[in-house]
Amino acid sequence: MKLLDTEGCVTPEESRTHIRIPFELGENCERLNLRFQYAPKKLENRERAIALLKESYDLYILPEHREYAAEHTDRHLPLNNLITVSLDDARGYRGACHRHDPLQELFLSRQEASPGLMAGELTAGSWSVTLSLHCIVTEICDYRLQIWASEKEESA
Structure with a gap:
């Protein structure tokens, strides 16, 4: 089930700031998936x-x-844009993925999680992703964040 699909554009003036993106996680989530990408990565000029x-x-x-x-x-050289991802649930910190990759496909479940994220109960309620804009060196940098949940099978 899709929970969030958002995109935006940031500029060098937004370097060293954060964008908090809230979303709601429903009941019976077995696995939470995140796909984050941004471009361009390098300043070519x-x-x-x-x-x-x-x-x-x-x-x-x-x-x-x-x-x-x-x-x-x-x-x-080359100079690179750097945006990283952190995740919080209603109780607090669930991890951070401070990677240089401009495309990150992340997940967490009760038993396992992508490196940097913490496995554990996926409690229904308010969650948020924080995008940390460490450095934006290009005139503009576009990003897209997609979040979706895999739900448990319903018992008959």
């Missing part, structure tokens, strides 16, 4: 990437190391 790197050197690198960093910008 080399000149823009180098400009962003040089800006970051002023913020994050000690002054005495900035010249060396500027001479070796290729070590940090």
